[in-house]
Amino acid sequence: MEDKVILLDFYPSMFGMRPRVALAVKGIDYEHREEDKENKCQLLLESNPIYKEIPVLIHNGKPVCGSFVIVEYIDEVWKDKSPTLLPCDPYQRAQARFLADYIDKKVMETGNLIWCEEREEKEAGKKGFVEFMKQMESELGDKPFFGDNGFGFLDVALITYTPWFKTFEICGDFSIQQDYPKLSSWVKKCLEIESVSKSLADPDNVYNFYLTIKEKRGI
């Protein structure tokens, strides 16, 4: 039986970008459906009744929710398609899972502060973000990718935040991309992989989306 894969998604979402990247690097055919956040479709409400949020991967009618859960699912189901995203060694897998979760916690926590209007909170956000980037720079070291065998799970986790860096920079009035040579080189290498670069949102598009949200919330 041929696989039927649908991805319910929202273009600027860093979480939606993760399954997009995973499906694309493995060359898996799927139907992409863009969701309207203001007007969620019946399929989304039925397939993720608890959170009612994207991304949702629907594989032969069965829904899988949560960006990291989806990426691991893709890696397990299509294990014969390279690249293998999670490391083979259980210890390396544990490190990748831990760091991926850490990335989400840190970026959301500091990013939310950077978006605040109050100066003190914004500064705290910037400081936290800079610390986080230093940790990632150190974690990457001299490797071309975070994955030991090339582009992998941790690369997927972090690269999907990079389209949002421009927005963070403008909101925080600071530069992210200049100060981390290893990370800058890593971003370039990721973008050289066509399936990765075509799956990421355009940073200008992301910034325009952020402005729309700001206007709607009257900020």
Next chain:
Amino acid sequence: MSEVKLFGAWFSPYVKRVEMSLNLKGVEYEYIEEDLKNKSPLFLQYNPITKLVPALVHNGKPIFESSVILEYIDETWEGPSIFPKDPFDRAMSRFWAKFVEDKCSDLLWKACWSAGEEREKAAKEAEEGLTILENEIKDKKFFGGENIGLVDLVANYIALWNPILQDVVGFHVLTQDKFPNISKWADEFCNDSFVEKYMPEKEKVRLWLKRAVETGSLY
């Protein structure tokens, strides 16, 4: 020969679920009780990032975060499975484990420790999460089916710690009247002959929580 150390704190539900998993697999390990007010240099050397228990050290390599540790244990050692084998069922387990933590346990904890509007908000959100969980456990002995699985282990806080804390603070969100299925599951879980060997004594937990409420400090 494999060397396994577990750094923990006797009162922590996160540590207890790791202990249960190790014992489920018949793994021999050295348990090290950490004084969380005064963390040992050895512990901090292994765990400089989060500095939290549990931390599992296997042949000198540290792993943190209970959910990551549980997956590592399941992948490394033979014995009864903690995670299902089928990729879709695994994805469902991971989803429900995160739901239990984020939308039930964390909110129940917050409701007990806060006051006023914040308490009411946490209680309302916890009830919403519990309503969904109530339906999920409806026709099952355990979340894992006939046998205890990942979601049961992650929900251990709801089974033992939450009822005690609710009594200590005099604020009850999860009651048998409102959530009979979860209450029945909690009884089954706590009275299971395997589980009860690795749960802390209820009176000891009650005294610890009572002191924590009086002093405002968990340790």
